[in-house]
Amino acid sequence: MASRGAGRPPAQEVTALETAGPLEDAWKIFDARHMPYRVLMLGKMLDRLSVQHVRDLGGISLAEWRVLAHLAVMGPKSASEVSAAALVDRAEVSRAVRMLEEGGYVVREDNPRNRKSNLLVLTDAGKTIYERVHKERRLFFDTLTADFGPDDLGLLDNLLLRMARQADRLLLDGFATTGKAP
Numbered sequence: 537m538a539s540r541g542a543g544r545p546p547a548q549e550v551t552a553l554e555t556a557g558p559l560e561d562a563w564k565i566f567d568a569r570h571m572p573y574r575v576l577m578l579g580k581m582l583d584r585l586s587v588q589h590v591r592d593l594g595g596i597s598l599a600e601w602r603v604l605a606h607l608a609v610m611g612p613k614s615a616s617e618v619s620a621a622a623l624v625d626r627a628e629v630s631r632a633v634r635m636l637e638e639g640g641y642v643v644r645e646d647n648p649r650n651r652k653s654n655l656l657v658l659t660d661a662g663k664t665i666y667e668r669v670h671k672e673r674r675l676f677f678d679t680l681t682a683d684f685g686p687d688d689l690g691l692l693d694n695l696l697l698r699m700a701r702q703a704d705r706l707l708l709d710g711f712a713t714t715g716k717a718p
Contacts, residue, residue: 583598589673593669593672594669596636599624603656604662604669613656614656633656
């Protein structure tokens with residue numbers, strides 16, 4: 537069983553019911569049956585934090601960071617491959633790539649696998665920004681999950697993946713356009 541508040545003495549463990557404030561008030565508008573709503577709410581909070589964090593650390597947008605980070609992890613890829621891996625719109629990736637090219641962080645090279653597309657490759661300046669921002673982003677992630685033990689992190693990761701797989705199935709089955717569950 538996952539341990540809650542690992543690393544804290546039991547007396548210091550705080551539950552949502554014991555804490556009052558705007559976050560808890562918003563959290564309780566809908567109950568746990570509306571977990572996707574709560575995931576979206578958390579996602580918006582993390583997005584707001586990340587936009588400013590990445591801008592302050594690297595002077596780039598969050599969309600640009602996503603492209604930079606994917607290229608640093610996956611190696612040279614086409615814009616379509618980055619878009620698919622990041623689960624974001626191709627137009628968002630194209631805009632980010634244009635800004636990264638203008639900043640000297642990414643260059644295009646011929647794609648030996650497909651003459652119709654180019655590979656995006658990090659420059660030395662792009663690698664430098666990635667290293668600086670990535671280090672600080674890891675610290676940010678560690679801070680967000682500081683109260684989680686290894687079992688908690690594993691459970692959370694598994695549950696989120698299961699929800700993501702279900703959402704993916706709904707998308708593939710056309711739920712987003714028909715509103716009808718399969």
